[in-house]
Structures are given as C-alpha cells and as structure tokens.
Amino acid sequence: MATLVFFYFAGVIVLTSLLVVALRNPIYSALSLLIMFFHVAGLYVTLRAEFLAAVQIIVYAGAILVLYLFVVMLLNVKREERYHQQFPIGAFLGLTILTEVLLLAYHRSSANEPALPLSQAARTMSNGQSVATGVAPAVGNTETIGEVLYSTYLFPFEVASLILLVAMIGAIILAKRDLFGEGKS
C-alpha cells in the first residue's frame, strides 16, 4: 500500500519534471511544474512532514509559480526554437549521470537496508543519546519544527529574513525602469 502510493507520487513527479524540460510553451511548462509541486507535497505528507507539505503548496504553488506565470504572460514571447545548439553535449552528460545513478542503485539494492522509519530499538537508542535537539517526539510535526527553529536555528532564521529583505530591494531596483530619474527613456 505504502509502496503503491510512493510509486504513484514518484511516477507523476518524474513525468511532470520531464515535461517541464520538454514542453515548448513556457506556460505549459509552468503548469506541469505546478502539478509536480503538488505531488512533492503529497510525498512530504507520506514522509510525515505535514508542515512542509502545507508550506510547499502555499509558497511554491501559491507564490513562486504565480510569479513565473505573471512574467511569462507579461513578456508575451513568441515561440522560439526549443533547444540550444549544445543539445548533444547536454544530453550526453545527462545520460552519463543517469546511467551512473542507476548502476549505483542497482548495486546498492542487493544489500538489504531497513525500511524508512527506523526500528523501535534504534529509535530509543537515538533518544537515549544526548543529542536531544530535533528528535521528533509524538507531539506533532509543526510544534517540533517550531521549537527547533526558534531555539537552535534562531540566528539562521534571522539571516533568512535578511535575505528576503535584500531580495525584495534588489528586485525593485533591477526591475524599476527609471529609479533615480536619470534615464531619458
């Protein structure tokens, strides 16, 4: 059952990510990326990361993709030739890495490994150690993330807000046509 759900999500993710690269129209590419984001969120739910699934849908599908669609429709590009002239090199590189990964996976799958949640013994062992920060208790996903984020990772959190501020100012300066009134356009 769980494997079936995983293969559904994985199949749709791989298919839509191939469509993003292969489709000619940028709007269709963006929409297939939207489908991929939703299925990645579903994969997060099966991995017990409900908070991240919600954030994935809200931020990626709700904000980032809408921004993309705005720009695609704003620029209103005519269809151009699809692939770069270095297409053979890129395809060769991609095929090489892909065969490498598949060979690695094939070799790895001969050795047995535990299924995704660790066994109960291993979990209690990691609980017994002193690295208590971030070991997920039974409270819930969002509470645990909040506690870790606002205690251990407080400084990176503030830096992230600074990054967003800088990106906002940079986007305004880059996209505004006549910021200081110098140009005569």
Add this chain to the structure above:
Amino acid sequence: MFNFILFTFAFLLRVANMVPLSYYVILSAIVFITGVVGVLIRRNIIIILLSIELMLNATNINFVAFSSYFQNVVGQVFVFFALTVAAAEVAVGLAIIIALYRSKSSINVDEFQLLKW
C-alpha cells in the same frame, strides 16, 4: 478535499511505511538530473529558471526523506531555509529577466553574449 484525502492516507501510512530510503534518493537524483539537462539544453531563460526550481525540489525531497529516516526534524528546518532562498532567487531572477527583456526584447540566452569575448 484533496488535502483531506492526503491526510487520511498519511494516517494509514503511519502504521506501516515500507518504502526503502534508496527509492527516495533515486527519485531525487532523477529529478535533479532532469533539472541539470534542462539548464544545459534549453534556450528560453524562463525554462532555465524553472529547471533550477526542479533541482531545488530534488534536494528538498532528499532532505525530507533523510529527516524521516533518522527521526530528526533538523532536515525539515533546512528545507525551510532552502525554500526561503528559492523565493529570493525567483524574485531576483525574474527581475533580471525583465531587465534583460527590456534591453534586448528577447529571452533567448543566445542573445546575451555581451560577456563572452
């Protein structure tokens, strides 16, 4: 509605999740390679940014799978930060695309050869 179905699924899966970790790693590797190939072979600069989004999502899948594997929530915190950086990257990248389109009225990367030689 869709979310509700997903959450009931998650509740069922909580009993027995038997998918090995290597499947998630292979999935994220395939998505990442798709993103790399997309950056290399496409000419439309918007598609190139979308391929970068694909790569970021592949790393996020990896982070969440390992976080679930080790029963450690720090991986999800890092996905949170990666998401913030992705949002910033999209804002700045799309602003750059608009500025480029104003100067050349094209979004084909072959047109932007100013720094080549």
